[in-house]
Amino acid sequence: MHCLKRLGERVTARTFERQVVELHVRVAVLNRFSQIGRPQTVPVGAVA
16 A cells, blocks of 8 residues: 555545446556566576
8 A cells, every 4th residue: 555655645536436447447556556666587497
């Protein structure tokens, strides 16, 4: 929740539907940032 606040304290949209969309966009941005920062594990070689 702390990270969500960094994208803006308030919801700026007026209608409920637009507020939902705005929050979905914020969550998508946070998920993308998390994905970028996560290391990818790749197997080096197969063990027989």
